[in-house]
Amino acid sequence: MIEIVKYSPSQLPLAGVLDLPQSIKEATVQMVEKITRVVNKINEIVENTTLGFATIGLFFMVGITFYQVVARYVFNRPPTWSEETTLLIMIWISLLMAGVGVKKGIHMKVELFLNALPFWIKKVAGIIVLLIIGYYGYAMAKYSYTLAIRLPNRLPATGISVAWMYMPASICGILIIFSVVMKLVEQFITKKLGGAAER
């Protein structure tokens, strides 16, 4: 979630250097606010949809596996489809949330070395890292999609196409790219102006 900052036109970057007419300054401020709002909205929708999906999925995982236990020990007739379905839901949950998690910052990282470096290197490293993540997301989306459409196999118990197993990785890749774009927007449009407003 990016905070919406109310700027006055004089706080824009370069406001002192470029002597722009008041109307253009005001329009710029309004535009940035609008972009921030739209970006926030999109981000919120994507995050909440994924999170909602994952939460429901987790409930289903518990339900299905518990049903399996009951069916085996009480009715003595374990379902054949339950293990594979649970596993499939798990793959979907973890890969989709991992994609959104890039934005949320859930993945562990080592900050020890960066903290020893001057601030500007840290900042540059941050952007390089984002670009690497973005590229990795792109590769993940592309190659997992190829796997999903090319492999003809079916899953043994449920008989559905193996594409169901490779698709989540592809969507994960797309979500990773999405997260990276969101972070870049945050860094270059809103944070920059936010910084200007603080000064």
Add this chain to the structure above:
Amino acid sequence: MRSRTILRLLVLGALLFLLGIDVSFLMDFPFVRDIQRDTAGTILLLSNFFLTLMIGLPISLSLGFSALLTAFYLKIPAMIVFQKISAGINAFSLTAIPFFILAGQIMSEGGIASQIVEFSKLIVGRVRGGLAMVNIIASMFFGGVSGSSVADTSSIGAILIPAMEKEGYDREFSVAVTVTSSTQGIIIPPSHNMIIYSLAAGGVSIGALFMAGYIPGVMVGIAQMIVAYIIARKKNYPRAEKVPLKEALRIARNSILGLLVAIIIIVGIVAGIFTATEASVVAVVYAMVITLFVYRSLNLKSLVTVFKNATLTIAQVLFLIANASAFSYIMAYLRIPYTVAHGLLQITDNKYLLMLLINGVLLVLGMIMDMAPLILIVTPVLLPIVTQLGWSPIQFGIILLLNLSIGLCTPPVGNTLFVGCAVGKTTIEKVMKAIWPFYIAMIVVLLLVTYVPWFTMFLGSKFGG
């Protein structure tokens, strides 16, 4: 000021060095052309991994990205890397991980910690340094419910660190006890890190691993209690207050209801009634029933929040496993395990010395990196040589976890220590003065477990083998 400049230069130098290696291999500069393909691949894989790690790429992505780049260099189709990523989490035994994580989170959100603390007071509260003992025993019980040392530190620490300070304990000592004792949760089953190890080791029995963890886990606790007792004597720390009998009975009933989760899981798995996944889901359902209807500490709304938060932890752990499986595929392709084994045997062929060396390496690695990624990277590399030396994969699993759990309470990277300092509102530097006796206690246990197979194999080979 001066040391900071030196540090800065060192880090920058390392970064440039790794970048140089990376670029020269990828651009195929003349002076690297004569290097053998396997060696070149190994250097590229590792240099790129450490480089990306240092500039702050998340560990999971760093594993996957290094694997991808090396695959490009070796002209392995990139599709195979991503096939390994999806296949890496396509293992049914892994479905136990989300359930164990969820059960642990439900129990800790549902206030199991305070029940356990009260219960532990009944057992050891009257010893000198009572609350320190309570802290250690409570972590032992908590470990039977959750396998996360961070959850242990934050929930038990939040209750006991202020209480200990009020009774006159040093704050740093309280934090040190909380942090180090919480590592019992990793060794005492159920522990999702053991499932990760079982997967990385190519299917070691989870039941046997669980059983093998009991004695070493309790040993860690006892060793820490001895240290805490000596310190308590020296500093004249008080005993805890006596609890009236009626109150004691109520506390015992309540907490035993919660602790039954641990018993269900272990008995179920060891007796062969449940698979690990089934046992873990029974634990989830039981935990929901207890917190919703008996303790009434959660309602449906807060339960949904627990589920939501659990999906984040689950995604983090499983995404790491997925990427690590691509990384270890490339490692196996480059025959890195073979090379490492060969190199280690050239240093010495005395198996006791070699094991000491491996322990040392693991301790250092544990200090600078987190647990789950290390289990995934180190196991396929070290397990072949360790079994060749005559150690069982089950015993090595416990040795590995003990090593890495010590790393969780040491700077520079120690999540449990960081959480402990945050909860106790103190700094790492201050805690270091109080924590080192506990390190020694843990290392003694580590050495005992390494060289005396009985501690792990007595239970480990009897059940679930």
